[in-house]
Amino acid sequence: MGVGITVEHLNAFYGKTQALFDINLAVQANHATALIGPSGCGKSTFIRCLNRMHETIPEARVEGSVRIGDLSVYNGTSATQLRRRVGMVFQKANPFPTMSIYDNVAAGLKLNGFRKRKLLDEVVERSLRSAALFDEVKDALHKKSGASLSGGQQQRLCIARALAVQPEVLLMDEPCSALDPISTGKIEELIFQLKEQYTIVIVTHNMQQAARVAEFTGFFLLGKLIEFDKTEKVFTNPSDKRTEDYVTGRFG
Amino acid sequence: MSNQALPRPRFEAPEPERQGKATLKVETKSAPLLRGHVSGLPDSIFGWAMRLCGLAVVVLLGLIVYELLVGSQLSWHAFGWKFFGQSDWNPVEDQYGALPFVFGTVVSSLLALIIAVPLAVGVAVFITEMCPLGLRGALAFATELLAAIPSVIYGLWAIFVLVPLLRAYVEPVLAKTLGWTGLFTGPAYGYSMLAAGVILAIMIIPIISSITREVLTVVPQHQREAVLALGATRWEMIRMGVLRNARAGIVGAIILGLGRALGETMAVTMVIGNRPEISKSLFDFGYSMASVLANEFSEATGDLYLSALIEIGLALFLVTIVVNALARLMVWSVTRGQPAKGVA
């Protein structure tokens, strides 16, 4: 089952530039939370702080605390260990180009020491089913490379790959922004189903997507969290004028 | 204008249950597989192993400098700077003056440059500016092929084809027409400084040409278009819009070619005649620094002899480093996007 995420006084920096200012929020387990806001507002930076991907950029650093379930992200565990509990799907699908579909999905397990073939077969099939991709590729698991699929299929492959590691949280950084509407619809439906097993945080540029998919929504602006509430409230009756302006299209 | 006319959109909360559709089943998860402790040790070990490899490269250079310095100590103490000023190379009496070799290296390299530069730049200009697209790849490949031929094969060809050619046809003509300069006098054996210069030229054309091509390609298209828009012919466009911009880079390519020529050993040794004398005529035998090493190193008896040879090696090493560094600086300044001085 998924776990909740608690963020307290989070500040993030790229060298001397501050990108996030005192973020406080709590993500509910087994729900989908959307993060919206105009370009450059910090929502991608925020989500990358949750699985410590932010620190892979040279001179980037973080202050504050993040807890995932009972685990302290910055003090309690190594980044590698953490990322096995928090999966990530990126804006542009990035399957490993030299690996087959099977190897792509199994990569998270194989490269972390799991070699048992039967177990891997099981996990691969299960993950591909969870990503609604199994039926489309089941005949070519070992023959086709990850990069030979269509854009939408590649992204679902990346979702399957992330799920194979059995995380508790799934972070999605604008997963549909490079996809056509039909693929987007398939993935949104996926998120709907995945909510029952995982906690999902999804960054999106598309307000209608947030409304379709998430129970909670947070609005970011210039590195600050302006408002965080049930999706319905944020879109129909926001507390902050800036939220209202963004949601009604006055800027952004 | 205020935008109050914009209606507040009504978004509906997502439906708790999708009706009807047989949606995919997300199967219940078993106990997670990857929850054990992850040691940071392999990461550290790997990181240090890679850093060690990087360090090894620096150590290699250090070893080279060390060996050359230590090996040449004896000769340095014996002769000092005069080593490079004296012409007397006499192993029998343990007297060593390296001037003939320095002379030979410099003259053969300069001669090679004089022959190679116009040809290499001409080829580069042709390939980048004039050549029909389909031919471009083939021509580039052909010049790269020249670079792949080993030095000893160049030497082999030079002995049996170039030298007889020079002896029978070229040198007589040169003697007749340009003999008054003093550069083309004396018996024409074929083996000569001239032969060394020619074969060196053939060998350094590929590198000068390929760097020049790189540098010419980097010149932005709008420079060419600007000159053409003024009504220039194609050659004028090349001269004013391309070559002038790429000047520093082309000079760099030439110096890189020089660096290559200075260190070239086998082909030169096979045709230069290998006599340590300084002579004005290009028909005469010569001797280069690399050649004396090739010929005499394995037979050197006596510590001072060996040390003198190693000192020549040290000099060659230092000269090629300086020349190559200078060359790369000039090429770098152009290909890194900094404009060359003096744009048209």
Added chain:
Amino acid sequence: MNSTLATPIPVLQISWRRRATDRLMTALSILTVLIVLTPLAAIFAYLVYKGVASLNLAFLTQTPKPVGEVGGGMANAIAGTGMILAIASLMGVPLGIGAGIFLSEYGRNRYGDAVRFVSDVLNGVPSIVIGIVAYGLVVVRQKHFSALAGGVALAIMMVPTIARTTEQMLLLVPQSIREAAYGLGISHWRTTLSITLRTATSGIITGVMLAFARVAGETAPLLFTAFGNQYWNWDLRQPTAALSLQIYTYALSPFDDWHRQAWAGALVLITLIVGAVAAVRIAVRHGKLAGA
């Protein structure tokens, strides 16, 4: 509309002189290309013409006959070249690739810059000087010439080339691929080896082959390290024949038979070099070495 103007504007004409210059320069450029291609064609023509004539089974299977006698071959030289190249590769390839990994993954800083600079300097050192260094490092210590010393000299030459091409190939791997691996909780070293390196495999192998081809034809560094040998030798610590050395010795000799054999040897050498590079290019293209 009236198409003639009251005062006609003189049309700007390109003078015949400028046009002639343009044509002349075009002709000169074409001439340079022809001049440059001529020796290339000539060398290959001679290699084939003279080499094939002397290439026979005896040449490929026999060792040299005593001085003055006709016949014999370069079999030991071919084997010797193979042995020396194997030694050089065993030392130079792992070190070169390791240095390349360092430069790309751990060296985006001033330490990396220093190594990069040194690597470029090493690339420009004349091969005969490297021979001197290998002599000092190995031959002097062992008190005799050896295949090992030759291998060391060639390895020193391979390292900078392989390091730089490996670095460039690794840098071509998009950062998003590495991020995907990190996101899965794959440790840094595992990512570098199994993901980044694997993605760049075909390019890295091409780089290694190019370094290999470059040193395969080298003669100068072997002159006083491997030194050459008339007989078969499989002992690393003894002087060993090499194809390039043999060609050199035979070319300088006064015997016609040896001259013929030098051409044959040159043909074999160039075939080996070109063949190795071509074989790798084909294998890479057909995906055998693409890491799939």
